[in-house]
Amino acid sequence: MEPLELPLTTDRLRLRTYRESDAETHLPIYSREDVSRFLLEDPWTAEVARAQVAERMHRTGLETESRALALVIETVDGLDSLEGSHVIGDIAIWLDDGSDEKAEIGWILDPAASGHGFATEAAIAVLNVAFDHYGLHRVFAQMDARNTASAKLARRIGMREEAHLRKDWWSKGEWTDTLIFGMLSSDRQTA
Template identity: 75%
Template sequence: MNPQEPSLPLTTDRLILRAYRESDAEALLPMYSREDVARFLLCDPWTAEESRTEISKRIPKTGLSTESRALSLVIETKDGLDDIEGSIIIGDLGIWLNGESSEKAEIGWVLNPAAGGHGFASEAATAVLNIAFDHYRLNRVVAQMDARNTASARLAKRIGMRQEAHLRQDWWSKGEWTDTLVYGILHSDRQQA
């Protein structure tokens, strides 16, 4: 693994992927407090206090070579995009090392439903996969999700991940047994951004 962390922010054609700051607690609260967003997450909808706590946990996650072994990023649109005034936060994503290995990681994302359908999540996730494989030299990245989260499953497929498992009733979440889908992508079969 490359001991140097990638320069932040990461930029794509339409997005800025940057490290968290304290002010993101207020900016992300309207998204994470929504029932429809939290439905498939491991957490309940956030309160203002939970938002501050969660963001403070993500601020130090600045790279896979750091003590946190994780990279957590806010997804912001670039200024000047059609139909979007100014730069706005539309979600977040993260990648973290699995277990003791420095060659396998898991990726996860949350996008504001209002920003869906424009390819922003694919653009952001592909940029992070490129960092994972090109900078960190990972061999494998997985995404695990509630099987009812069809939007997340479609995103995983769009960015070149393959469904590897459908685990039946393997996770107790919010008062019910839920299924988990596991998607994976290897260094050898990834897409380039």
């Protein structure tokens, strides 16, 4: 499999691999209670940010040993409303255990950057890579059912809700529901 040419670019975004300095740019996002609330982890400390970013720096493609692609979402220079480029979140895709044809996708966006379609733009770019570059059969997303913003994004990018698992995950002291969305390569609408 050919290595993916990075960074990926869209009209307003650059999706690039991690670098050490991303610990500082991600800490203000991941340390927020409202961001970590629906994640499997607690709000980040500076130490956790450094460890997480060091791990993610190796996730540079599904064809690599990591079997994962972790990308930082940053706005491109020169957008009207923003000066310079800003890290606004991240998006990742990783192969499902034992499969080279199924992958899970996940995203985190700074709440301050929501409402502008950035997450939609990034997710569509990564789905295009998943199906067109890697030739995947299926991509799925799992999330806490209370994470309505994430569920809306999954629907907006054309993923189908396939399951609502009731009280199936013990998270932060309570049983929570899980939503599972999926997209098959044959589901895609090509423009």
